Amino acid sequence: MDALEALCTRTSIGALVEPGPTDAQLDAILRAASRAPDHGRMRPWRFLLIRGEARERFGEVLAEALRRADSSATDALLERERRKPLRAPAILVVAVTPQPRPGVPEIEQILAGGAAAQNVLLAAHAQGLGTMWRTGERAYDDHVKQALGLPTTAAIIGFIYLGTPAPDTRPKPVEPPAAAIEWTGAPAGP
Ligand SMILES: Cc1cc2nc3c(=O)[nH]c(=O)nc-3n(C[C@H](O)[C@H](O)[C@H](O)COP(=O)(O)O)c2cc1C
Numbered sequence: 001m002d003a004l005e006a007l008c009t010r011t012s013i014g015a016l017v018e019p020g021p022t023d024a025q026l027d028a029i030l031r032a033a034s035r036a037p038d039h040g041r042m043r044p045w046r047f048l049l050i051r052g053e054a055r056e057r058f059g060e061v062l063a064e065a066l067r068r069a070d071s072s073a074t075d076a077l078l079e080r081e082r083r084k085p086l087r088a089p090a091i092l093v094v095a096v097t098p099q100p101r102p103g104v105p106e107i108e109q110i111l112a113g114g115a116a117a118q119n120v121l122l123a124a125h126a127q128g129l130g131t132m133w134r135t136g137e138r139a140y141d142d143h144v145k146q147a148l149g150l151p152t153t154a155a156i157i158g159f160i161y162l163g164t165p166a167p168d169t170r171p172k173p174v175e176p177p178a179a180a181i182e183w184t185g186a187p188a189g190p
Contacts, residue, residue, distance in 0.1 A: 001125075016166065020088070021089075021162050025124070029119075030047060036115035044097070044112050046154075047092055048148055060082060063081045092160040095145075096110050097155070129163065131160055144156070
């Protein structure tokens with residue numbers, strides 16, 4: 001698949017099954033992620049891979065975070081949270097801990113992390129893998145950050161679920177592309 005085809009055909013895939021990415025595929029994914037535009041070449045991103053049984057341990061972390069955030073969470077809700085990481089063979093957590101740097105505001109460091117996350121999606125897709133970029137309340141939760149070894153100042157950009165698209169995955173309808181409004185000097189209007 002060439003680059004433009006990968007860009008124009010990527011979609012999110014919620015139903016992801018085994019096999020997960022091989023080490024060689026992960027290596028290519030991380031090389032692509034590391035080529036994201038990055039103001040000041042700060043390499044602001046950090047990637048954490050959760051796969052195999054570690055997904056169950058991560059599920060415990062998510063459930064505990066929910067329990068701490070909402071003491072009225074029912075057992076059913078806690079169990080649902082616990083099972084979330086099992087929705088795919090692997091999860092790549094993309095995080096950025098912004099650092100003070102003149103000329104590179106925090107938002108630009110976060111955006112660089114977002115660009116790296118997008119490269120993860122595209123590199124996975126180009127290799128025949130499926131992905132789903134998720135966040136949710138647990139991405140903003142200090143208990144989760146601490147369990148992942150991240151400072152509470154870290155921004156979890158995404159939990160990127162990775163795996164093989166389930167056999168019954170149907171192609172999504174293609175949305176019309178966005179049009180660029182050409183600006184020629186006069187106000188372009190709303
Ligand atoms: C920062 C970010 C966080 C997201 N978090 C979630 C999420 O928690 N749950 C979800 O269903 N979709 C989430 N999405 C959206 C999906 O990843 C996906 O882009 C969306 O469903 C549209 O599908 P498409 O990628 O096939 O166009 C998130 C997207 C971004 C960029």
